[in-house]
Amino acid sequence: xxxxxxxxxxxxxxxxxxxSALPTGPGAYMIAAKKSINRAVGKDIEGILDIxxxxxxxxxxxxxxxxxxxxQQRGHMAGWRYK
Numbered sequence: 017x018x019x020x021x022x023x024x025x026x027x028x029x030x031x032x033x034x035x036s037a038l039p040t041g042p043g044a045y046m047i048a049a050k051k052s053i054n055r056a057v058g059k060d061i062e063g064i065l066d067i068x069x070x071x072x073x074x075x076x077x078x079x080x081x082x083x084x085x086x087x088q089q090r091g092h093m094a095g096w097r098y099k
């Protein structure tokens with residue numbers, strides 16, 4: 017299956033604007049910064065922080081936000097790295 021066959025992917029959204037719209041069931045996600053990030057082998061112009069899947073998508077994204085903001089000490093590894 018090619019990427020163009022996936023009709024369920026949404027456009028990029030700011031996390032703070034889309035939490036309530038996320039499904040509570042399973043889903044895949046990609047979290048990116050709005051800037052380029054230096055990597056070991058060069059620059060990532062998309063600023064991708066994490067790509068993953070979850071059985072409870074809304075809960076997983078909330079966990080990222082809590083870790084990234086420092087409100088939660090454990091939960092989402094990419095959130096710790098972002099902070």
